Every structure is written in C-alpha cells, then in structure tokens.
Amino acid sequence: MRILRDSEFFHSEQHAFCLFTMNNQLMEGVHGHEFDELVIVRNGSGFHIINDVVKFICQGDYFLVTTNDTHSYVSTNHLSVINILIRRAPRFHFLQAVDTLLVRVKAQLHQHDRTLSPASLANIERWSQEILARNESHYDALYFSLCEAALLNIINTLCECGCQPASQTAEERGRANLIKALKTSSLRQLDWNALSEDNGVARRTMFRFIKRITGYTPVKFQMLYRVLKAQELLRTTDKTVSEIAARCGFMNAIRLTESYKRYFKYSPTHERELHSRVLTNI
Numbered sequence: 001m002r003i004l005r006d007s008e009f010f011h012s013e014q015h016a017f018c019l020f021t022m023n024n025q026l027m028e029g030v031h032g033h034e035f036d037e038l039v040i041v042r043n044g045s046g047f048h049i050i051n052d053v054v055k056f057i058c059q060g061d062y063f064l065v066t067t068n069d070t071h072s073y074v075s076t077n078h079l080s081v082i083n084i085l086i087r088r089a090p091r092f093h094f095l096q097a098v099d100t101l102l103v104r105v106k107a108q109l110h111q112h113d114r115t116l117s118p119a120s121l122a123n124i125e126r127w128s129q130e131i132l133a134r135n136e137s138h139y140d141a142l143y144f145s146l147c148e149a150a151l152l153n154i155i156n157t158l159c160e161c162g163c164q165p166a167s168q169t170a171e172e173r174g175r176a177n178l179i180k181a182l183k184t185s186s187l188r189q190l191d192w193n194a195l196s197e198d199n200g201v202a203r204r205t206m207f208r209f210i211k212r213i214t215g216y217t218p219v220k221f222q223m224l225y226r227v228l229k230a231q232e233l234l235r236t237t238d239k240t241v242s243e244i245a246a247r248c249g250f251m252n253a254i255r256l257t258e259s260y261k262r263y264f265k266y267s268p269t270h271e272r273e274l275h276s277r278v279l280t281n282i
Contacts (some may be wrong), residue, residue: 001070002031009035009085014139016093017086017151019131025079030072036102037065038084038158040116040124045213046076047228052235052275054228056183058213060116062158064106075224077215082128084154093144101155113183114161115176127153174199178206182214185222186229189249192218222249227263230256234268235275241268 010018025046039048045058050071057063057079065071067088073079092098108114116124127150134143168176177199181190196203207218214221226248233244245256253268260268 002029004031004033006034006087010087012139014090016090017084019082019084019128021080021082021128021132023080025073025076025081027076028073030070032070033065033067035085035087036067038086039063039065040082041079042082042121042125043080044076044078045215046079047074049074049228052232054232056225058179060121062114062116063109064102066106074228075215082124084151092148093141095148095152098155101159105155105158116157116161120157120161124154124157170200174201175209178209179213182210182221186225186248190222223259224263226250227259230260230268231271234271244268
C-alpha cells in the first residue's frame with residue numbers, strides 16, 4: 001500500500017497546510033498519508049472507501065481522512081474535489097487549536113449525513129481560490145496570515161454545515177431527496193415509481209438526472225453500490241455470505257456471488273481470503 005509523503009505535496013518546511021484542486025479525480029487504489037486530508041466535492045460523483053467502508057459522494061459532500069486512515073476512490077464520474085492537506089508539524093503561524101475544529105468536523109460527519117449548501121460551497125471555492133492565487137515563492141508573515149485566515153473560513157463553514165436549514169424550492173428538495181435515496185440504495189430495493197411520485201419528478205426525468213449524477217442507469221448504479229457494500233461487509237464483519245446477500249438486497253448468496261464475480265472477477269469467499277492476507281501482512 002502506498003503512503004503519500006509530506007515532501008510530495010507541501011511547498012516548504014514552513015507550511016502546515018497546502019490546498020489544491022482536482023478537476024477529474026480518477027479511480028485511485030488504497031493508500032494512506034503522513035498528513036490529514038480534508039476533501040470537499042465540487043462536482044461529479046463517485047464512491048469513496050475509507051477504512052473499507054463505502055460511501056457514495058457527490059457535489060457538496062465532504063470528509064476528513066486522518067493519518068491513521070486508508071482510503072480509495074472507485075467508479076468516479078467527473079469527480080472534482082478540493083484537497084486540503086494538513087500536517088501536525090510544523091505548527092501554523094497564526095492559527096491555534098485547528099485540531100479541535102477538525103475533531104468537530106469528523107464527529108459531525110459520524111453523527112449526520114452533512115452536505116454543503118450551494119452558497120456555502122461557493123464560499124469555500126472562493127476562499128480556496130484566494131489561497132491558490134498566492135503562489136509567490138517568498139513566504140512572509142502576510143502570506144501565511146492571509147492563507148491561514150482563508151483556511152479558517154473554510155473549516156468554520158464545514159463546522160457550521162447543517163446548523164441552519166437551507167431554504168429550498170420544491171424542485172431542489174426533490175433532487176436532494178433523490179440524492180439521499182441513492183446514498184442509501186445499497187440496503188433495499190428502490191421503488192422507482194414511488195420515488196418519482198414522492199419527489200414530484202417524472203420517472204424519465206428522474207432517470208436522466210440519476211444517469212447524469214452517477215454515470216450509470218439507476219438499476220446499474222444500485223447494483224454497483226450493493227456489490228461494493230457487500231465487499232465492505234465481507235471485509236469488516238464476520239457475517240456469512242448469505243447474511244450479507246440479504247443485507248445488501250440480493251435474493252440469496254448465489255445471486256450475490258454471480259454479481260460479485262461479474263464486477264471483481266472473483267467470489268465473495270475469495271474476497272475474504274484476500275483481505276485476511278492483507279491484514280496479516282500489515
């Protein structure tokens with residue numbers, strides 16, 4: 001497993017953080033860092049797997065990967081992200097107790113499924129551009145104070161996410177509910193007709209929306225999510241293949257195995273064997 005090093009990304013030994021954007025984050029294998037990483041999704045979508053737990057991510061989502069975590073990206077669809085890398089040494093020049101704010105960000109992500117509003121995301125993009133625009137090679141006190149002030153604004157926005165209910169039109173609420181349904185679609189069969197009626201969106205329009213967001217038809221997207229969720233449970237639990245099949249919406253273990261082999265080219269049982277070898281070698 002690859003470990004990303006400080007020296008690969010940080011501008012100098014004086015920098016406690018760095019920020020960059022990825023306009024087309026491709027699929028990336030499992031890796032870890034010497035630093036913490038805040039990731040904010042600007043556009044597109046994909047599956048993010050952190051410590052073997054899978055989650056569908058799209059515009060407005062954000063997450064924190066710490067030095068003790070491993071993660072990867074799977075089946076990305078024009079995924080555009082803001083990456084903020086933060087290391088523990090050297091310390092910030094002007095900011096204090098950033099660790100406390102990062103703990104809060106991670107805690108609230110465990111408690112709720114938080115998504116940034118369009119206005120909050122636009123503010124974060126603006127502050128990110130302020131940091132990126134300061135590309136001078138001479139790092140004086142003013143440089144660090146301006147960059148760290150912009151970073152503090154970004155982290156504060158993440159901490160405040162969800163505290164105030166955002167005003168939405170009926171169309172925006174319908175789309176938000178569709179996204180929420182996609183994020184939980186691995187554990188149950190979705191009734192697409194009921195989903196379109198409940199959210200006031202024509203079935204054909206809903207299917208086009210889902211294809212645009214995910215890159216897949218609704219049925220293919222849900223099948224992929226189920227298979228990835230089954231992989232998560234195979235790696236993180238002792239449940240039998242039959243139990244995992246039932247949990248992930250498959251009719252039985254045979255159906256799960258067939259789908260698993262189509263995607264990964266090997267069986268669920270072999271997945272468990274491979275993961276056990278990886279854990280033994282760590």
